[in-house]
Amino acid sequence: MDILNYNHSVLSVLIFSPLIAAGIAAFIRNEERLRWWTLIYTTAAAAYSLPLYWHFNLGTADFQFTENAAWIPALHIRYALGLDGISLLLVLLTTLVMPLCVLASWRYIQTRVKEFMICLLIMQTAMIGVFCALDLVLFFCFWEAMLIPMALLIGIWGGPRKIYAALKFFIYTMAGSVFLLVAIIALYLKVGSFSIPDMMKQGPLFSHQFQYWLFLAFFLSFAIKVPMFPFHTWLPAAHVEAPTAGSVLLASILLKMGTYGFLRFSLPMTPWATQHFTPMILALSVAAIIYGGFTALAQTDLKKLVAYSSVAHMGFATLGIFALNEAGLKGALLVMINHGVTTGALFIVVGMIYERLHTRDLSKAAGMGKMMPIFAAFAGMFALSSMAFPGTNSFIGEFLVMAGGFKVSIPMMVCVVPGVVLAAAYMLRMLQRFAYGGVHNPDHSHLQDLGLREIVTLLPLLVFVFWIGLHPAPFTRVMDASVSHLLAEVGPAKGAQVAMTARTAPADLAPALGVRQSSGALETSQPLLYATVPRLQPAQNPGAATR
Amino acid sequence: MTSHFTAFLPELVLLLGALALFVVTLGHSRAREARNVALLTALVAVVTSALCLGQNATLFYGAYRVDLFSQMLKFVFAVGFTLILLLSGGLSDIRDDVKPEYYLFLTISVCGLTMLVSCIDLITLVVALEVSAFPLYLMVPMRRERAGQRSQMESAIKYMMFGVAANGIMFFGMSYLFGLTGTTSLPALLPKLRPLLHSPVAIAGLAMMFCGLYYKLAIFPFHFWTPDVYQGASNETASLVASLPKIGGVAVLIRFVSLATPDDHTVVLLLSILAVGSMFYGNLIALMQKDFKRMLGFSAIAHAGYALIGFVALDQMGYSAAVYYIVGYLLMVLACFVVICKVSRDGTNVAIEELAGLHRRAPLLAVTLGVGVFALAGIPPFVGFMGKLTLLMAALAKGHLVLVILAVINAAIAVYYYLGVVREAWFKDPGDLPKIQLDWPTRIACVLLMVGILALGILPGRFLNTISTSIARANLGEPASALVHGNPAAGSHDSAALLGNKALRPSTSAPAQATPFTTEVHSLTTTYVNK
Incomplete structure (x- = not known):
């Protein structure tokens, strides 16, 4: 009976139906029919996933829509799935982005369409699986299995240096995750099962030394996936060479897995080590924001520009997560969703330019907007969203992250401010160049404005840009319970951590960033400006222990 | 009497097949008939070994035990035998006049391995080991000679010299064990040896005995023959050398290593060093290879190192992980060899560059190669990942953290050269390389291998249970x-x-x-x- 019940089977259906769809696609010979089949399937999957939102119980931080069955009893590996407020939106984002990826590849992919669609569908299975898995081995299977279709997407349908980019992506990510595997086995030996909820419960009890190494193992694989500042070098290569749909998937979904990993594993399972490493990670986040901004400013390749802006945006996400307060965490989650919407849209926009000009060079694209007003309007709005213009989605996310960050350290946030200005600089520069250009623009009179298919591709994303920007409550509401619960789990270790930091934390990092360890007073005295953020409850206040 | 007959049925089938093949070899060169007879033998062996899975018997005055462990491995051997016959096709690189003999030796070698896993007496063990090894020594030089290709002779000499030397050391070690215990029967020998394990003679005897098995498994520093034999032997022979004997080696090793108690540091240290040495040596040198078979040869050394990790744990979980891994390895490496046999033009060796554009030339082969190579690299959901997971779990449960970390570092190194294969097959254009036509046996072998690699990777539960159960029953001395x-x-x-x-x-x-x-x-x- 469970199979007929939406709540008890929805996740399995979402995870495995793409494989069935891919199996059917393998038998379709006509390329046009293949495209339609993939589009119809992904749209149906998106529609099927939407009731997740209405069925989601806002009042609890527990996992919902859970499924639990024995998978490999000999090794205590179970097939466990579930969603909470952290993963719900990411799953919805995945299912909603997929049809747009198919639409964006409609004309872009002309060779080996069947293999392309099959790779996309396998990606969908792996991506949803990563966000839903509640068993570490299951999670790791999806996490690693994803590398194969993604490397194929880059390596087969990519640009001139596709092989280099695909191998770099694969090896970088794989090398990062081998220690994750060791950490998973060590956790299993400690906890006695691979169940993620069990580990989250027992996390605070782990010894400091164990947490320390566990955190580093997690950090290496997640930081590469995010990618955080010194580990980001695979990202521009992969983004530049990947086909549009590949870039969109990379930006919208794959990068989120790194931050999701921090939220799901690092914070609850290694609360002490999280506190211990926070100054370092905050420093890396700030570095990513500034570095990404400056590098993006110097790019002439449009895809590289958007790719480096991703580094900066993900810097905001990690900054918010490791601010370890409610505003920061919620902001980080929103930044993750927003980045998926906005940057995904920008990659589609760049893909549209490339389809018309067969180049992504900013100087060659100069002045396109004059011939393509609809296109310019879309691109303009997405660019504004990317630089966090008020009224758009990114504004809410980055605002919350900065609100959270200011509670941690004002000097640190002063360092972040140039990053925000840089975002405006590189986005406006890009917008100015291709919308208006200079006096001697290349001749673009032959260009056609967006067709219906392209408008349909971009419109849903634009709706979300303004929906989240103007009325974010429906999105933040689902996070409430899970974020508070997460903070409560990380919180208790804080008192111990402050004492700890005073003794052993690297003396150079904490003061340099001005990390305020006893910032409780600030947190409660400063009213939160944003209406959707509930007031922090004293019980959940991470600083309470030190006050 | 009938029960004894059924217990010995798979071996009888193989022996009868070998006899039939011998008759075939007597006349004029009848390669096609020989292939059909061999294939029929293999299929009947698969069926009979599947039917005899539940047999339990002790035959030949206690020298031969038929139990779940041996019967399961016999089934694996029969399946591997069938797959090798399917993928070897027309034996394009074997001289026409010796093709029937080739099938004869192939069948005898498999028969020897099949007997090996049931032997519980040192003497029958040696006989079975030699029956499985000597045909291989002959099959390596049976490759056709042609201009610029006489390396098969060098390979055969190396293979035989190393093999005989390793066996000699092994016999020497066995003589120590016999001298200490006064018996050659393992059920009597192992308990008597246990109290003596701390004496240097016993350790030396065991260590020397292991040499013969390390040689079979191609573990560093007994690996020197591997790359040369892979390169010098014909593709079909190499696929046999690369796959089935390793399972036999693991099976015999389990019987002896289980002697050591978990707190035996000497054995653990020795096995750890060999495992780490094999992994690093194999993986680092494989990085530089241009010839696909040679690369697989070095990767085989690394994989033998992974399998040895299971032995380091010195418990049942580790042993079953090792068996599971090596059976998975059989499927993975055969998936690669199917591609080599078919891509190879006229039976020559295949450079990695010759795989270019395989996805256009033969999509099924490209998918098979992708599955095989990603499985070797240890990417889920294939059996290579689950195998590594079980091995690492077994080793880490015993606290061998450093070994586990070195193993995962090796897994990361290995990804590079496996991806080099994927790069050629999937990312490059074929250029002027011709399309490849596949016959039905090859297609069946490809699909079977892929299904096997996926099924063992996703649903290993039953298989793992059977292995552990059978090991538990096979190892008398295990507390x-x-x-x-x-x-x-x-x-x-x-x-x-x-x-x-x-x-x-x-x-x-x-x-x-x-x-x-x-x-x-x-x-x-x-x-x-x-x-």
Whole structure:
């Protein structure tokens, strides 16, 4: 009976139906029919996933829509799935982005369409699986299995240096995750099962030394996936060479897995080590924001520009997560969703330019907007969203992250401010160049404005840009319970951590960033400006222990 | 009498097949008939070994034991034999006049391996080992000679010299064991040897005995023959050398290593060094290879190192992980060899560059190669990943953290050269390389291999259970307490100390739930012991 019940089977259906769809696609010979089949399937999957939102119980931080069955009893590996407020939106984002990826590849992919669609569908299975898995081995299977279709997407349908980019992506990510595997086995030996909820419960009890190494193992694989500042070098290569749909998937979904990993594993399972490493990670986040901004400013390749802006945006996400307060965490989650919407849209926009000009060079694209007003309007709005213009989605996310960050350290946030200005600089520069250009623009009179298919591709994303920007409550509401619960789990270790930091934390990092360890007073005295953020409850206040 | 007959049925089938092949070889060169007879033998062997899975018997005055462990491996051998015959096609690189003999030797070698896993007497063990090895020495130089290709002779000489030398050392070691215990029968020998294990003679004897098995497994520093034999032997012979004998080596190794008690540091240290050496040596040198078979040869050394990790754990979980891994390796490496045999033009060796554009030239081969290579690299959901996971779990449960970390670093190194293969096959254009036509046996072999690699990777539960159960029943000397396999509490004393956990005691952390698996093992062992 469970199979007929939406709540008890929805996740399995979402995870495995793409494989069935891919199996059917393998038998379709006509390329046009293949495209339609993939589009119809992904749209149906998106529609099927939407009731997740209405069925989601806002009042609890527990996992919902859970499924639990024995998978490999000999090794205590179970097939466990579930969603909470952290993963719900990411799953919805995945299912909603997929049809747009198919639409964006409609004309872009002309060779080996069947293999392309099959790779996309396998990606969908792996991506949803990563966000839903509640068993570490299951999670790791999806996490690693994803590398194969993604490397194929880059390596087969990519640009001139596709092989280099695909191998770099694969090896970088794989090398990062081998220690994750060791950490998973060590956790299993400690906890006695691979169940993620069990580990989250027992996390605070782990010894400091164990947490320390566990955190580093997690950090290496997640930081590469995010990618955080010194580990980001695979990202521009992969983004530049990947086909549009590949870039969109990379930006919208794959990068989120790194931050999701921090939220799901690092914070609850290694609360002490999280506190211990926070100054370092905050420093890396700030570095990513500034570095990404400056590098993006110097790019002439449009895809590289958007790719480096991703580094900066993900810097905001990690900054918010490791601010370890409610505003920061919620902001980080929103930044993750927003980045998926906005940057995904920008990659589609760049893909549209490339389809018309067969180049992504900013100087060659100069002045396109004059011939393509609809296109310019879309691109303009997405660019504004990317630089966090008020009224758009990114504004809410980055605002919350900065609100959270200011509670941690004002000097640190002063360092972040140039990053925000840089975002405006590189986005406006890009917008100015291709919308208006200079006096001697290349001749673009032959260009056609967006067709219906392209408008349909971009419109849903634009709706979300303004929906989240103007009325974010429906999105933040689902996070409430899970974020508070997460903070409560990380919180208790804080008192111990402050004492700890005073003794052993690297003396150079904490003061340099001005990390305020006893910032409780600030947190409660400063009213939160944003209406959707509930007031922090004293019980959940991470600083309470030190006050 | 009938029960003995059925217990010995798979071997009888193979022997009869070999006899039939011998008759075929007597006339004029009849390659096609020989192939058909061999294939028929293989298929009948698959069926009979599947039917005889549940057999239990001790034959030939206690020299030969038929139990679940041996019967399961016999089934694996029969399946591997069939797959090798399917993928070898027309033996394009073997001289026409010796093709029937080639099939004869192939069948005899498999027959020897099939007997090897049942031998519980040192003498029958040696005989079976030689029966499986000598045909291989002959098959390597049977490759056709042509301009610029006489390396098969060098390979054969190397293979034989190393093989004979390793066997000589092995016999020497066995003579020590015999001298210490006064018996050649393993059920009598092992208990007598156990109290003597701390004496240098016993350790030297065991260590020398292992040499012969390390040679079969191609473990560093007994690996020197591997790349040369892979390169010099014809593709079909190499696929045999690369796959089945390793399973035999693991099977025999398990019988002896289980002698050592878990706190035996000498054995653990020795095995760890060999494992680490094999992994690093194989992987680092494979990075530089241009010839696909040679690369697989070096990767085989690395994989033997991974399999040895299971032995380091010195418990049942580790042994079953090693068997599971090596059976998975059989499928993975055969998937690569199918591609080599078909891509190769006229039976020559295949450079990695010659795989270019395989996705256009033969999509099924490209998919098979992709599955095989990603599985070798240890990417889920294929069997290579699950195998590594079980091995690492077994080793880490015993606290071998450094070994596990070195192993995963090696897994990361290996990805590079496996991706080099994927790069050629999937990312490059074919250029002027021709399309490849596949015959039906090849297609069947491809699909079977892919299904096997996926099925063993996704649903290993039943298979793992069967392996552990069978090992539990095969190892007489194993104390029952060590059989609480799969329950991390058994190993968490070491790991707790190692990982610095003081807050969490194993008793609270490990749910003492008895899985169906554990209870099954328990009930089986107790019944066995009570007998």
